Each structure stands twice: as structure tokens, then as C-alpha cells.
Amino acid sequence: MSSGERRNPVRAAGCVLWRPALSGHGIEIALVHRPKYDDWSHPKGKRKRNESAEACALREILEETGQTCSLGARLPTVRYTVDGRPKEVEYWAARALGGTFTPNREVDRLVWLPPTAARLRLTQSRDRDLLNALTATTAG
Numbered sequence: 001m002s003s004g005e006r007r008n009p010v011r012a013a014g015c016v017l018w019r020p021a022l023s024g025h026g027i028e029i030a031l032v033h034r035p036k037y038d039d040w041s042h043p044k045g046k047r048k049r050n051e052s053a054e055a056c057a058l059r060e061i062l063e064e065t066g067q068t069c070s071l072g073a074r075l076p077t078v079r080y081t082v083d084g085r086p087k088e089v090e091y092w093a094a095r096a097l098g099g100t101f102t103p104n105r106e107v108d109r110l111v112w113l114p115p116t117a118a119r120l121r122l123t124q125s126r127d128r129d130l131l132n133a134l135t136a137t138t139a140g
Contacts, residue, residue: 009079009086013056014044015094016134017069021114029118029131030096032064033109039123042130043107044089053090064107067099073137078126093134 017030031040045060047053054071061069072093079088101110113121115135122128 007085009088010082011047011053012044012087012089013047013053013060013091014042014089015057015061015069015071015092016042016075016130017061017065017067017094017096018134019096019112022112026114028112029115029134030065030067031111031113031118031121032107033111034106035108036106037123040111040121041123041127042091044091054092057090057092057094061094062099065096065099065110066101067096069094069096073134075130075133075137078130080126091130093137 018027019030020026021028030043032043033040043061043064045056045063047056051059057071058069061067072095075091075093077088077090079086081087103109111121115131119128119131122131
């Protein structure tokens with residue numbers, strides 16, 4: 001067991017954020033671009049001290065996308081290692097309720113894409129797995 005595996009994991013939360021497609025057919029998925037990593041992912045972030053995973057997910061969605069949302073079905077928890085330290089991210093499906101995106105240092109772009117296009121844009125396979133879990137629970 002490495003020293004990273006013995007350490008407490010970094011705890012985080014996020015959502016696969018969706019909305020009814022503007023076309024009226026199906027859904028669209030929100031993806032964020034993080035310039036630090038030059039990747040496309042679902043919005044997520046680290047939990048603050050004594051913050052519940054649900055509160056963190058709602059806060060991170062608002063901070064990274066400008067959207068308020070309603071949490072839906074629980075999605076799989078994702079576990080991976082970052083800089084030798086384990087990370088555990090709890091996810092939910094979340095319906096966007098509205099808001100305005102403002103680029104910032106952490107997230108410089110937001111796109112809304114149909115699930116098929118979102119699957120192609122996502123950088124990490126673990127994020128594609130989350131999208132698959134969402135589409136299995138949502139009419140999309």
C-alpha cells in the first residue's frame with residue numbers, strides 16, 4: 001500500500017447537470033472547461049469542512065456554471081488518485097433551473113450538448129461512465 005492510499009481521500013461532490021433541450025427533443029448536458037487541466041468535465045469541487053456532499057454539489061454547480069439546480073438520482077461515486085492522493089467524488093443527476101454563466105479562473109467555458117456530443121467532448125472515461133448512468137435514469 002502506498003502512502004497516498006493510506007491517507008484520507010480528498011472528498012468532493014458534483015453533478016451531471018442537464019436541462020431539457022432547447023429544441024424540445026431530449027436533453028442537453030452541461031460540461032465545463034478547466035484551463036488549469038485543459039479538460040472538459042462535469043462540474044465538481046472539494047467539500048468544505050463540515051459541508052455535506054449535497055450542499056457541496058449545489059454550491060459547486062452554482063460556482064462553476066452559474067446555474068441553480070435540483071438534485072435528482074444519486075449517481076456512482078468516482079474514486080481516483082490525484083498527485084498520489086486518493087480522491088472520492090460523490091455525484092448526482094441535477095436538473096438545471098436557470099442562471100447565467102460567468103467565466104472565471106477555474107472554469108473558463110461552459111457548453112450545453114446533447115448526450116452523444118457530450119460523451120465525445122468529455123476528457124475522462126470516468127465522466128463518460130457518469131453520463132451513461134444519467135441517461136439510464138433520465139429521459140435522454
